[in-house]
């Protein structure tokens with residue numbers, strides 16, 4: 473008789489299993505690419521600024537570079553003529569002067585400039601190294617390149633950057649009911665591939681999405697056998713729990729080894745972690761919200777830790793609007809809408825069902841309720857991880 477019983481390991485154990493499999497075969501390669509192509513990539517080296525910016529004290533306005541001290545006794549009823557000056561454009565070195573008077577503030581008479589006020593030293597001057605100093609750390613090995621990291625790298629003298637080549641991953645949806653467009657009652661649109669692709673492309677994974685595979689053990693096994701040679705990691709979606717048509721566990725077990733079936737998380741419990749020919753194969757739950765959290769909180773966290781990568785994820789703090797109950801025995805991921813009222817962030821819990829993507833669409837983020845916590849009291853301050 474089929475075993476319908478479901479056990480579950482702690483999330484940290486599941487992550488450790490993923491890391492152990494990965495460490496045995498997957499070394500991240502590196503490549504050097506143009507900064508302009510380095511979208512969502514992790515750098516493979518420390519980067520320090522090669523030059524200082526600005527490289528000298530420069531004018532912040534078009535005008536006349538002068539010594540501020542020569543202007544101190546000038547005011548509107550006591551204008552003063554200055555002979556010692558240099559005409560400068562914005563960004564040009566002020567050389568031996570320390571202040572810039574904008575063109576529009578002076579009158580030029582007989583090769584001298586007539587000024588009507590005093591100026592303080594360094595007025596309208598950008599100091600050497602004000603933005604970037606030679607040798608300053610711009611980005612550390614393992615960090616993801618953000619928008620302004622790249623601007624900073626270019627300003628600091630780098631045109632190309634060494635980044636990690638992320639693994640080639642395959643996404644295989646399973647289920648007879650899945651189609652791209654509904655033509656018959658009972659069919660469902662396959663959209664989990666969009667979640668997979670959007671999420672993993674944020675971190676530069678090389679993603680291939682396959683057409684849905686039928687609920688047939690032999691077909692699934694043949695598919696996995698083929699893909700495991702070509703890809704670094706294979707993800708099978710749906711069929712990961714213990715229904716009669718849930719074949720992921722059996723397919724992986726018969727071709728390799730299953731190390732985890734069931735993780736103490738909610739949603740996302742029916743997850744399979746295994747290996748075929750030494751490579752990681754994961755069975756992700758079919759419900760979209762469950763799949764999202766398994767990828768984000770189990771797979772990606774394990775992956776980033778294994779390769780010392782820092783995705784620079786953002787979170788903020790909010791006050792819980794109403795008491796939240798949670799199951800003891802499962803780490804729970806609760807979607808929240810966050811609103812700022814009277815200068816304070818308030819988190820309101822959204823629908824908790826794992827089948828409805830509307831809760832993810834409306835969510836600003838989610839909070840993590842640890843395995844051993846059953847209540848988060850109203851008014852508690854919680855960390856909201858951004859989606």
Ligand SMILES: Nc1nc2c(c(=O)[nH]1)N[C@H]1C(S)=C(S)[C@@H](COP(=O)(O)OP(=O)(O)OC[C@H]3O[C@@H](n4cnc5c(N)ncnc54)[C@H](O)[C@@H]3O)O[C@H]1N2
Nearest residue numbers: 645660661662663664710711712713718742757758759762
């Ligand atoms: N007897 C039990 N039944 C279920 C359990 C359990 O513990 N015992 N767990 C429930 C939980 S929790 C989840 S989560 C789901 C996930 O299980 P499966 O991975 O086996 O997923 P399926 O049943 O095959 O599919 C669930 C649902 O998701 C739809 N789906 C699947 N793939 C896609 C896709 N690519 N795009 C869009 N939607 C997809 C599928 O049509 C189903 O409606 O199991 C519970 N059952």
Ligand code: MOO
Nearest residue numbers: 739740741762826
């Ligand atoms: O794991 Mo299921 O994902 O609880 O809905």
